[in-house]
Amino acid sequence: FGAEVVMRWLPRGTHDWRKFITPDELDAMIRDAGLDPVDRTGMVFNPVLWRWSLSARDLSVNYVTASVRRG
Secondary structure: HHHHHHHHOOOOOOOOOOHHHOHHHHHHHHOOEEEEEEEEEEEEEEEEOOEEEOOOOOOOEEEEEEEEOOO
16 A cells, blocks of 8 residues: 555555465465475565664564575
């Protein structure tokens, strides 16, 4: 919503929130693929400072994850 409507970085309708994968759902997919999730971090944009920052707590919209192969 923010990137499309507020910031106008993307055309409206770019995101379909029904397809959003939560961090927990992604962790399950990673495990099903024979990997182990080792870290995940949220990415939060502050429009006042016009800056992105990393957040260990806010995984609500933008996040990255790292995993390793088992064994």
